[in-house]
Amino acid sequence: MARARATSTYGLLAVWTLTRILLLVFVFKMVVFPGPDVTTDVEGIYQGWYVTLRDGTFPLSDVSWQYPPAAALPILSPALLPSLDYASAFFVLACLTDGCVLALLWYAGRQPGQSPRGAWVWTLGVPLLGPTVYARYDVMVTAVAVAALLAGLRRPRLLGALAAFGSLLKVWPALLLVGTTKRKPWAAAAVTAVAIALAFTVTMPGAFAFLTAQRDRGTEVESLGALVFHVARHFGWEGEVLLNYGSMEFVGPYVGVVSTAALMLTVLAFGWLLLWRLRARRFAPHTLADAAFVAVLLFTVTSRVISPQYLVWLIGLAAVCLMFRESRMTLPTVLLLAAAFLTVLEFPLWFGHVVASDALGVTLLFLRNGLLVAATAISAVRLWRDTVPHESPAPEPGQAPPPRTEQLTQPS
Secondary structure (H helix, E strand, O other): OHHHHHHHHHHHHHHHHHHHHHHHHHHOOOOOOOOOOOOHHHHHHHHHHHHHHHOOOOOOOOOOOOOOHHHHHHHHHHHHOOOOOHHHHHHHHHHHHHHHHHHHHHHHHOOOOEOOHHHHHHHHHHHHOHHHHHHOOHHHHHHHHHHHHHHOOOOHHHHHHHHHHHHHHHOHHHHHHHHOOOHHHHHHHHHHHHHHHHHHHHHOOOOOHHHHOOOOOOEEOOOOOHHHHHHHHHHOOOOEEEEEOOEEEEEOOOHHHHHHHHHHHHHHHHHHHHHHHHHOOOOOOOHHHHHHHHHHHHHHHOOOOOOOOHHHHHHHHHHHHHHEOOOOOHHHHHHHHHHHHHHHHHHHHOHHHHHHOOHHHHHHHHHHHHHHHHHHHHHHHHHHHHHOOOOOOOOOOOOOOOOOOOOOOOOO
8 A cells, every 4th residue: 555655646746747847848838839829927917027026116117917806925926036037936836836736736646535636637637738837826725724724623813814805915825715614714814814915005106906906808819708799790790809907808898798698697606605505405525625716716717818828727626626535626627627727729719710710719719618617517516516505395294304414524
């Protein structure tokens, strides 16, 4: 048993090392990855923000800045490696963060009743997205989310604090708390969020300008709603694709209608989560991670934007789910990994075809987004069936009621 476990660990490290060297080769441009240069965000946008943030202000004049105040921290993080230029330091820190996530999943997977599958999902899933992973700060946000879910098993307050910190990095980690049944995580999250928010508000004016920054955004070309316009262009739709708010978006007739429909779907997703939370009764240790995975999937597929880096979040959450042997998120995870592979094909490899809405680009988007929708639907159904008890029919007069079943609860 010990020898088999050691062999598995060496294999895991070997695969992680080889794939991450390949990612570094691409972002350092020792070999040019086909398609648009994904490192321009770091070398241009992030570095420009760095200069502004270093002076104690947010880059409010840049429409691309649409992030919560704690996002300043990963943007400023290359200062930790002053011997390297900004972009090189960022890529190295992204790789180190990736390694920390692997270490967390590997250690947690060695505990009794848990599985190394989570570490393998992370190891194999991240490189499927190509060099974009190391050219965005989302891997750092995902590391906080993974640490929060793993901490939630025994330290509910740390779960809350990390979820709050993560939400001030990029909002979505607030969804990590949807599956917790305890008050401690929510209280810790509230205290942490208020403390960090006050610190940024006092020291850096404009910390919460991001709340209205995305108000005028359209429909990004990779989103689910964008498929309407990709098809409509073949039937004479008069709109166009423009660089808007830092991404390629559709601009033209009926874009506002589709964007509003996407927001309504997000509201419906929130309503489903609320209904699930009110009806759920059976909570096992893996429910916290499963619920977070489903919640982020729901809000990703209904978003007006489905950028490639969004899948980094989902891969991290799926990895935590599969760390638990009892989790039923295996099939959604497989679908997610397939969607990740299609994502690197549509961006950056054949992004020109996506922007042009030609047959190849539209086919890739239909397949990628279809897989995400399927993963969302399947995971939501499985979460419901695992946690919401079936309603038994009322007993007839004189008939004994059915026996009660024991309910599992999360550890306090």
